Amino acid sequence: MADKCDLCLLGLIILSSLLTGTSGVDDENVFISSGENVRLPCNNALSDCTSTTWIYNSIRHSAAVELIALGIKKKDTERHESLSLGSDCSLNIKDVTEEDSGFYICQQWTGPKRDQKQGSDARVSLHVLHVSVSSSSSSSSQTEISPGRSVTLSCQWYSGLSCRDLVRSEGLQLLWVNQAGVDLTTDSRYQILFSSDHCIINLTTTLLNEDDNREWRCQLTLRNQLQTSVRYTVKYSAQDVHESTVRVAVISVAAVAVFLLAVLWLICRKTADNKRGTVDSAVKDENEHKGTYETINTSIPPAARANEQTDDHVTYSEVTSSNKKPVKSVDDHNDTVTYAAIR
Template structure:
């Protein structure tokens, strides 16, 4: 129960920082899956040997120690994708949706914590398609649905209702596909997911659809699908 209460409080802090834009509580980083990301260490001292990075996720209870005293914990999963920058930032290669969550840097001098924690909340945008090519052949005339989701670990209702966060599907020219009756676009703020459903046409070969995320009308990140018709006529992810 205590862990659940801690997570609820954590969610309120994160939402408050996003809505008010306050600094010093949580810095938000938006990234697309498959990319590399740098999480800044905003309380670094002159020597990274004092730096500890910890991780909290809504998917699991408890805190995971990733870096301790400037040294990577190699007993943790995904440690191969983590590294410490020269400025004590935390670098993550080939980000996945499971990497989303709250990262905190702490500074310890002679065994005592020095200064406040610095927090970075990582939000990961990722896409999937149904049906997948492993289930059935995807070809002209078939209906496909693309799922674009922002994985943050909590509902984005507050952000959406305040017009702060916006997910959209656009074409190569950047035109919102909601304006084209060929596409059915549905959005769920409960799960921060937007879907695009359409029937593939012959001329869709090499056509690009892009899911983009904006916050306060500023583009944060995007991810794209490009249709490729080969001999097997499969939909390929770039």
């Protein structure tokens, strides 16, 4: 119970120092992004680090954990291999993770039996900014990131302090920006969602071919002052690029094939129309050039031929006109006309 009370009291002290803008000589706030190395200063250190003890408090632990005891690293602690004591009695942590966030206390113990605490505690609050990635199919690593996939980058601030309180009082902000430092909320390609309850900001987008080696940064600011940032760079494997190129090539070939088929169909249709028009024109010309033939018969009556030698004689001529092809008249019937000349 005492350890929990000490943890709550330490959190209130550090929060108060942030809210008021002042901090005591023994208070320190360190902001870092995951994956980096960090140094936590011990502001009450003596010349001899054999008197130095480092204690770690975290919301995730029910009790305080002793990391360094009288200058000697404890080997039974988590991630003890990443810890080391500096020559100035500072605590060095390699390859920081979100699990390392929390409150650290540096104490000095002196006396014949190292049982007397010297001076006040040096308090350090470690704030860690961490980015995780998930793809549209499942939680994935960078090697599974490829063009055409929808990905979500989650940037979360880990600390023992209340994110909601700092958002209201200190203007804490988490932002996703591009390489030029432009806020990505201004680009409709990205969907940005911030939660002050968990101090997390998500960026969701669909990756493009040109996103290879593109960098996005998550920034943490307090009072409009940048505290820390973490970078995420899109990395496509050679296989991803090859598959994407093949996919684009297949789509392009398919589009060209469809276009050529459409052009060929239009050409065939045009040729058929032209051929049909030529045949119709030939039939029409043939019908138009079909002539109408007439037969004219001339006959002289026998009686008239017998009297041809006389002066006063009559010659009869009979002309008959007929069409091989019926010709429509006004009355829509054929006529036979006989002409007679009398001399």
